[in-house]
Amino acid sequence: MAETIFSKIIRKEIPADIVFESDTVLAFRDISPQAPIHIIIIPKQPIAYTTEIDGKKDASLLGDLFDAANLIAKEQGIDKTGFRIVINNGINAGQEVPHLHLHLLGGRKLSWPPG
Ligand code: AMP
Secondary structure, eight states: OOOOHHHHHHTTSSOOOEEEEOSSEEEEEOSSOSSSEEEEEEESSOOOSGGGOOTTTTHHHHHHHHHHHHHHHHHTTOTTTOEEEEOOOSTTTTOOSSSOOEEEEESSOOOSSOO
16 A cells, blocks of 8 residues: 555654554544544554455454544544544545545534535
């Protein structure tokens, strides 16, 4: 997988406001938040796109990502009010960073459908 800004954040070469870290997952506040709570949750292992995921082989990692999202939502106080988890994949979805990531968005009413 190509080097991205998220690789540098994983290696702590550039600063980030980290809210959660485990052996497999890192989560940090989005630098350009689109909601009062906007956190990026990434696997530490190099996966660029959702199309690289093998549901069976990567089941544990996917579980870790969603466990982290639920834990962070609780810590941030948005587990009861609700939140959105978004994965932008590829060009038409506007994925800017080719390193798989969940956007965890909350803290306000979110409109639907997305643009
Ligand atoms: P996406 O468009 O789905 O690829 O989302 C990439 C997200 O990463 C955007 O919401 C950016 O604001 C965010 N982002 C880019 N660089 C950084 C950074 N250095 N620290 C935190 N968030 C970042």
